[in-house]
Amino acid sequence: MFLKDRCVEMDNNPVENLIRPLALNRKNGLLCGHDGGGASWAGMASLVETCKLTGVDPYAYPRDTLEAIAVGLPQSQLDDLLPWAFSPSP
Numbered sequence: 001m002f003l004k005d006r007c008v009e010m011d012n013n014p015v016e017n018l019i020r021p022l023a024l025n026r027k028n029g030l031l032c033g034h035d036g037g038g039a040s041w042a043g044m045a046s047l048v049e050t051c052k053l054t055g056v057d058p059y060a061y062p063r064d065t066l067e068a069i070a071v072g073l074p075q076s077q078l079d080d081l082l083p084w085a086f087s088p089s090p
Helices: 013-029 035-054 060-070 075-081
Strands: none
Touching: 013 035, 035 060, 060 075
């Protein structure tokens, strides 16, 4: 792809360095002692790392997202709750 588009980097090393904590957290979640607990912990750790990578406050994101769902956010607006489209409530 990088041969056709000069904007595409030849390697993805910077991206791999950014997502390394995400992968390590998922791997560490396997050692929680219980499959369900490990899966839950890995999911939350991945969510926190995704928030960090997108510049979103990891505490405000789940709080505001759950509040929006609780008050009846229309299903057509669910994409607005993704970390990269998230804007915190005032």
